[in-house]
Ligand SMILES: Nc1ncnc2c1ncn2[C@@H]1O[C@H](COP(=O)(O)OP(=O)(O)O)[C@@H](O)[C@H]1O
């Protein structure tokens with residue numbers, strides 16, 4: 402069917418084992434999933450359930466021990482540096498700690514220019530590049546003129562996080578993974594960042610994957626929710642199915658951990 406949703410990123414039997422013998426940890430245990438184009442997915446689980454390990458495999462930062470990942474229907478091949486770079490044009494992340502995301506020796510304009518170059522804009526005239534960078538900064542309420550000569554570490558945590566979103570605005574990836582993107586900052590900037598991510602998703606139509614222990618956030622933002630426990634996906638479905646009608650005791654426990662927020666939503670949805 403023409404309007405059938407296309408699978409953007411999928412995993413089959415995806416597994417990661419760290420270490421050997423007594424040090425052996427089965428961090429991700431034969432997980433299967435289909436993330437569709439343009440959907441918002443949350444992967445929820447307690448600390449240590451394997452969320453970050455799964456995210457790192459999806460990003461190609463660590464190799465699966467077993468299983469495969471497919472991107473737009475093709476088994477992913479990132480065996481060479483060139484293929485890896487190509488994959489990263491389409492699959493990007495924003496991380497828990499914005500400070501770790503930048504090369505500290507690169508000034509902000511270099512960070513943004515790099516994104517333009519990655520999208521094939523190396524040959525653009527300088528004023529066009531400045532226009533694109535100004536637009537990207539404007540999108541996240543930063544002023545490009547005030548940033549050009551600064552280093553990322555001269556920014557506040559909230560500004561850095563917005564700069565990360567400006568990068569994504571320029572890169573226009575097909576998939577964006579956000580691993581606890583808002584835990585470093587206060588509740589107010591947290592809401593702003595979420596709004597910006599949602600805006601950005603509307604703008605470029607990417608698949609957005611939230612990795613979080615916050616099942617409240619998952620309910621609020623997602624189309625689909627995947628629940629992880631001890632490396633396994635124990636339950637998945639639409640946000641309503643999983644969070645309003647959970648089948649697993651583990652999911653119910655995650656929900657019970659945030660009773661207040663949950664009640665607040667019940668009021669707002671009346
Ligand atoms: N590089 C690593 N080496 C060894 N064990 C690891 C490594 N990274 C993660 N683990 C282990 O894998 C499990 C899952 O961790 P992680 O994916 O970080 O979970 P989460 O992000 O859900 O908190 C944990 O038991 C963790 O200690």
Ligand SMILES: [Mg+2]
Nearest residue numbers: 449452453454
């Ligand atoms: Mg984690």
